[in-house]
Amino acid sequence: MTTTRSEECNAEGPTLYLALELSARSWKLAFTTGPGARVRLRTIHAEAWDKIRDEVVRAKTHFRVPSDTPVRSCYEAGRDGFWIHRYLTSLGVTNVVVDSASIETPRRPRRAKTDRLDALRLVGLLMRAHGGDPTWRVVRIPDAADEDRRQAVRERRTAQHDRTAVRNRIRGLLVAQGVRLTLRAGFLARLEAARCWDGTAVGPELRARLGREWAQLQAIEARLTGLEQARHQALRAATPAPALASVQRLRQLCGIGEPGAWTLGVEVFAWRHFANRREAGGFLGLTPTPSASGTLRREQGISKVGPPALRALIVQLAWQWRRRQPLSALTRWYEQRFGSGGPRARRIGIIALARRLWIALWRYVTQGIVPAGAQLKAASA
Numbered sequence: 001m002t003t004t005r006s007e008e009c010n011a012e013g014p015t016l017y018l019a020l021e022l023s024a025r026s027w028k029l030a031f032t033t034g035p036g037a038r039v040r041l042r043t044i045h046a047e048a049w050d051k052i053r054d055e056v057v058r059a060k061t062h063f064r065v066p067s068d069t070p071v072r073s074c075y076e077a078g079r080d081g082f083w084i085h086r087y088l089t090s091l092g093v094t095n096v097v098v099d100s101a102s103i104e105t106p107r108r109p110r111r112a113k114t115d116r117l118d119a120l121r122l123v124g125l126l127m128r129a130h131g132g133d134p135t136w137r138v139v140r141i142p143d144a145a146d147e148d149r150r151q152a153v154r155e156r157r158t159a160q161h162d163r164t165a166v167r168n169r170i171r172g173l174l175v176a177q178g179v180r181l182t183l184r185a186g187f188l189a190r191l192e193a194a195r196c197w198d199g200t201a202v203g204p205e206l207r208a209r210l211g212r213e214w215a216q217l218q219a220i221e222a223r224l225t226g227l228e229q230a231r232h233q234a235l236r237a238a239t240p241a242p243a244l245a246s247v248q249r250l251r252q253l254c255g256i257g258e259p260g261a262w263t264l265g266v267e268v269f270a271w272r273h274f275a276n277r278r279e280a281g282g283f284l285g286l287t288p289t290p291s292a293s294g295t296l297r298r299e300q301g302i303s304k305v306g307p308p309a310l311r312a313l314i315v316q317l318a319w320q321w322r323r324r325q326p327l328s329a330l331t332r333w334y335e336q337r338f339g340s341g342g343p344r345a346r347r348i349g350i351i352a353l354a355r356r357l358w359i360a361l362w363r364y365v366t367q368g369i370v371p372a373g374a375q376l377k378a379a380s381a
Helices: 046-063 083-090 115-130 144-149 151-175 187-193 204-235 242-250 258-269 277-283 308-324 329-338 343-367
Strands: 016-022 026-032 040-045 071-076 094-098 288-293 296-302
Touching: 016 046, 016 115, 026 046, 026 115, 040 046, 040 115, 046 083, 071 083, 071 115, 083 094, 094 115, 144 151, 144 242, 151 204, 151 258, 187 204, 204 242, 204 258, 242 258, 242 343, 258 308, 258 343, 277 343, 308 329, 308 343, 329 343
Parallel strands: 016 071, 071 094
Antiparallel strands: 016 026, 026 040, 288 296
8 A cells, every 4th residue: 555645744944033222322132943953143233234144144053954944033112213124134134123012011010121132022022923922013114205204294293392491491590580571573572571570681591591591492393384384285286196196185175274284294194094984093092991890890091002192183183173163063962062161171072173183083084974064165165
């Protein structure tokens, strides 16, 4: 009797796993080929990041795997950004960038934490994720062009924060002497004529400092004006970039101005894609987080995951939507449910309205579905 044996095998070949623990001075590299293999730890200087290629070759030799063995790697999202991901991808490595807040950690109040232990833990989680048991959230990586396009939005946000800080500092310095001046044109001339609480002139050192602060404020204002002009030119170009199509569409809705449309279009809709309304709603952290155990039912508030600046923006747009779109279905729903309540009820309701508005804007941009009862600027004109 002859037995026929098939040469086919469904078992996967070996895989080299690499976890990177990044710090300002040095990087920890943890290599392994599986749960039963001993982890190989290597340390390289942060400036010598190009040695990763050589370390991968040495690791394959150390574990005695073929030179064409696939490599899977991971590291936590942080200050270093996504250029390391692009470098690893250029080496043929399958890399993922992990949200550090989603990594499971022991709940003991005191636990050992070093770069070495973090690298060992990270490579173990990488193997689990590859085996079908993901224990983290993977960050979506924008293209280099999309990431570069976001710089103008973030620079404007930073400049606005700087302007607020300088203005508050000037006001604080004046109030500390009993002086109140409006921060408008001719500030330095009015500062010379200002008098303190006892009728004396403002001290020379304080006047000099306020002059420097005022000059810094004027520079920030000029910077913001330049950013606004650059944005206007980009939107009014004869052939706008395809990534700005969502910006042009959002601007057609009453209640959404050019800055808000630009921020949402460039930061989100130009490169992010959501499979359904749950993904879109959970992106900004406006979803509820119930806590239910047995007979205990408690609401912990919204999750607040995702970019805080975008979450604040959509809440501001919700207030504007309620004011500029009084006939829309979203506004009528808000007024019916929360309009007759007190200030606290209206503030809670505006979060629910922001979540519904965000999903409606996502459908409008991606599917062309205009929010029910919403008014377009062209129609209003």
